[in-house]
Amino acid sequence: MSSQNQQRWWVLASLAFGILAIGLDMTILNLALPMLAQDIHATNVELQWFANGYNLVFAAMLLPMGMLGDRIGRxxxxxxxxxxxxxxxxxxxxxxxxxxxxxxxxxxxLGASLIVPLSMAIIPVLFTEKERPKAIAVWMMANAIGIPLGPILGGWLLNHYWWGSVFIINLPLVIIAILSVSFLLHESRSQEYRPMDLPGMLFSSVGLIALTYGVIQAGEKGWGDSFSLSTVVGGFLLLIWFVRYQTRTAHPLVDPALFHSRRFAGGTLIGSIISFALFGVLFVLPQYLQAVLGADAFSAGLRLLPLVLGLLLGTPISDVLQSRFGTRTAIIAGSILLGIGLAMGSATTISSGYGFELIWISAVGLGIGFALPAAMDTAISALTPERSGVGSALLMAMRQVGGTLGVAILGAVLNAGYRNGLDLKEWPTEAAQMAQRNVSAGLAAAQRTGSDSLVHSVKNAFVTGMGNMLWVCAGAAVVGIIFTVILLRTRSAECNSSTAALEAKE
Structure with a gap:
């Protein structure tokens, strides 16, 4: 391997540390919330805004920051x-x-809105078409490992240090990434000069903020809340207007060709659907492990590792499938495996135990490892090096929306199944009202009454809601298969397209 080739991989490896820090930040904060409520006297609304403030800025700034990377220098x-x-x-x-x-x-x-899309944007700039799936796999693994590692590392830190340590852990990862990028990465930027698309920046940012905030509020207050629903609808309408405006303005923020590209549209849509299911699984599993199986946060994080292990094993196999049979085959195989794993998970009962969960979450991780890198590779393959920053930002914005919708919609399905599964006839009135909030409150209320039957009722109701939610996730996997068949080409079509492109260049 040449020194220049090695340097490219070292650059990607160094950026993986920055991506890992962002992945950790997604889950590690949740463990510190009880301490924050006590130490800085935070209210419930303020606790919610610790997460919402991050999510809203991240969603709003993705496209503008991607554009600035293309324009000023990645x-x-x-x-x-x-x-x-x-x-x-x-x-x-x-x-x-x-x-x-x-x-x-x-x-x-704000920092994450720069790191995430631009770390992905260098992939089509640095790596060849043959190397790209492996590069995306490295990027994906760094992102995925941080999610379950957050509770593990966070639990250990909070047992030994103060709550601020869950943020201090980011610093060594960021320092490594800064030093490596400074010395190893060459500057790249678009050679095209385009005026700033200020209306596009404004409406994309406001649309993403409205959609994200509305979905978050709907997850907390229910989809019957008029303000939440109107905010979601308003966000969707703004984003539809943004897409229409991009196809008509002389200097668009996003290359209009992307909206007509089957590869970009298909890869982005399928990636968003998989993110929808993944975020739903990551939302429900820690609650199941802690509330039903009785694991603490540290143990729950450890028990999520098979999900990551499945992803780590599935990603290189996906690379082989893509090279031999095409990305369409890899995505369909992964989506089928994902759907089977989720369907198995829907059969979970309170007596299933961790052994059964180990099997189905490993299948889910393996399926995601097959499908998600292949979907992202399909989308990224449609990007030119000139517009890779804003194109990657659009891809990540859609995945962010998919994940946020996953938590809100699937959380609503979980809560509805949980509340409908509770038999409240035996409950005292105050305890019954408390039990309907969530499974943790339900267990606290049941334990306060000293009734084992009520504890059993709460756990059984939660598992029922989880089963309903996992069926919806399995349905999403089936939808992903349908879109793959409709939007993406077969291996022979990909080869014919590549040959035609080469002949056109010659």
């Missing part, structure tokens, strides 16, 4: 994002009030 903007993320992590750790922490979390979201 290396410059990556380093800027890493510096912002590191400084914001330090500010989070030493916040003494809720407003300081919310502000610092918003800057964390």
């Amino acid at each position: 290396k410059k903007m990556l380093l800027t994002g890493l510096l912002i993320f590191g400084a914001a992590s330090l500010a989070c750790a030493y916040s003494v009030s809720s407003w300081q922490l919310i502000t610092a979390r918003a800057f964390l979201g």
